[in-house]
Amino acid sequence: MTSHELSTRLGTLLRADQISTADEVRAEHGTDKWHASALPDVVVFAESTEDVVAVMKFASENKIPVYTRAAGTGHTGGCVPVHGGILLSVMRMNRILEINPSDGVCVTQPGVITGELQNAVREHGWYYPPDPASLKECSIGGNIATNAGGPRCLKYGVTKQYVLGLTVVLASGEILKTGGRCHKNSTGFDLTSLIVGCEGMLGIVTEITVRLIPHPQTRAMLGASFPDFTAAAAAVQAILDSGTLPSALEITDGFTMAAARDYLGADKLPPGDAYLMIEIDGNVETVARELPALHDFLLEHQALRIDTAPDEPSCERIWQLRRDFSYSLKHTGLTKLNEDIVVPRSKLVDLVNFAQQLQADTGIPVACFGHAGDGNIHTNIMVDNYADPATKKVADAALDRLFTWVIENGGVISGEHGIGLAKKPWIRQALGEVSIQTHLAVKKALDPTNILNPGKFLD
Structure with a gap:
């Protein structure tokens, strides 16, 4: 089926402004932040679960590949439409449907930017902790697809620990509801966790219910330099062995430090060949007590210099340094x-x-x-x-x-x-044959004609 024929037939199901075969639109939606790219035959902009159902029923009847894409910030080519077909964008599905502190939940569509979701629930005094580095541009739907993490998953866990329920459109166009809004649920198989991290190969998520927790009263940070990576790693273990659980513990090696000095200026970074960033959070009294104690603890474990960040602006300065490490490597x-x-x-x-x-x-x-x-x-x-x-x-x-x-x-x-395309060559080595066959059995049960994100690590 040609792009024009595909567009024409989809035009009987959706509005004209939801369908595009323009070269620039197809090129934009044919890649992510990895280097691979491929052109879909058509790009469809879904605006509701009903739109996705209509597209999937059509695709299933005609055995047309469907690749779901959100913000396109992935690093593995996971949404690249390697076999053409339909690129289904969910970025117009960008509404937060409900914030309910009484139940401790937020209901959202997949196109909502993760940082915007965090800010919205913060206004109610609540917290959605998963914090991918790209949280200002990545979407919650993409986070679901890869089970995204971030620095604070040390204390708070990754995306799957916060997903209570999903609305999922299967390859057939049927709607699967998993979980719900209860914080405990042992009813049947955990299909919610099965969908989280499936990279769009088992279904298309159109509505998400996430768990919220009370927002910590405050946070503080320490940025400590060390003579080498070994000393910094030893400090990491010592901190955790001491009974302290920071919200984040970030480490940097000598090569990255050298690149940052070249990019930012030698005077912008402390001495040493390793750097450790420690964030703690909680109530005001606890953080005020833990911060100086942790400072002294690091001095006892070979820290060369320690920068203290007791308030929000100074914490952001240390986190900006962490973000600058990525820019420093690009600057090379x-x-x-x-x-x-x-x-x-x-x-x-x-x-x-x-x-x-x-x-x-x-x-x-x-x-x-x-x-x-x-x-x-x-x-x-x-x-x-x-x-x-x-x-x-x-x-x-x-x-x-x-x-x-x-x-x-x-x-x-x-x-x-x-995994996407980037790690596809190593997936059998990573999983083992029995696990691969189990993956394939699940895939066949939910997508028997292999139209959802084909060409990725299960092919």
Whole structure:
């Protein structure tokens, strides 16, 4: 079916302004923040669950691939329409339907930007904790697709811990309701958790009920530099062993520190080859007591310099430095292959040592920073030109060594970005054959003709 024929037939189901075959619209919706791209035959802008039902019934009858896309901020090519077909955008489904403090829930459509959802519930004194780095531009629907995390998942957990219920349109066009608005539910299989993280391969989420918690009264931070990564990692373990559970624990290696000095200026960063950011939150009295105690504790564990942030503006300055680390790596002019691997926390130093050896063996710089508290260290392979076949071959070989090492050391190849296209070559190694076959059985049960996001890691 040609783009024109597809558009014409969809035009009997939706308004004309919900359908586009314009080259620039198709190109915009054919990619995410990874390097892969492909053109869909048509882009459809859903505005309701009923729109999605109509599209899926049509697609199911005609066996047309459907790729669901929200804000397009993913890092793995998860929404790239590799087989053309229909690119179904849910970004017009961008309303917060209900904020109910009495029930401790918020009901939202998938196109709502995560940061805007957080701000909306904050006005009621409540808190939606998951905080991906891209929260000002990513959508809650995309967070559901990949089970997104963020720095504060150390204390508060990732997206799936906050999803109570979903409205899901299946490949057939049928509507599946999972969970609800109760905070405890042991009724039947946990289909909600099955959908969260499925990367759009099992159904299309059109309504989400998330759990809210009371917002902490205040927060404070410490930014501490260390002589090397080993000392910083030891401090991470010591903090947790002491009985303190920060809301965030972020670590940065020497390569990233050097890039930041080049980008921001040498005087903008403290001395040392590693940096640790610790955020604590809670009631005012507790935070006021914990902050100086944690400061003294870090001095006892080789901290070279500690910057104290007792209030909101100073906390934001430290978080801005964390955001600047990403910009610093981009400033090197190299392409950042951002791998969100996770290792057991005891393997943090081993991971960085391995990364340094990988850099020495391949000549490709490797930068490590991220969520030290849960072992989710973003290991960035920094390549000159990934589009060049020779460079890509060396980089892919380096990725293979990295993922193999991670798996052999009890880790996983994705903590919050998902698999998509980027990690597809390693999925069997990561999951094992029995797990792969179980995935395929679930996929066949819910999408027997494989029209939902085909071409990704289950194909």
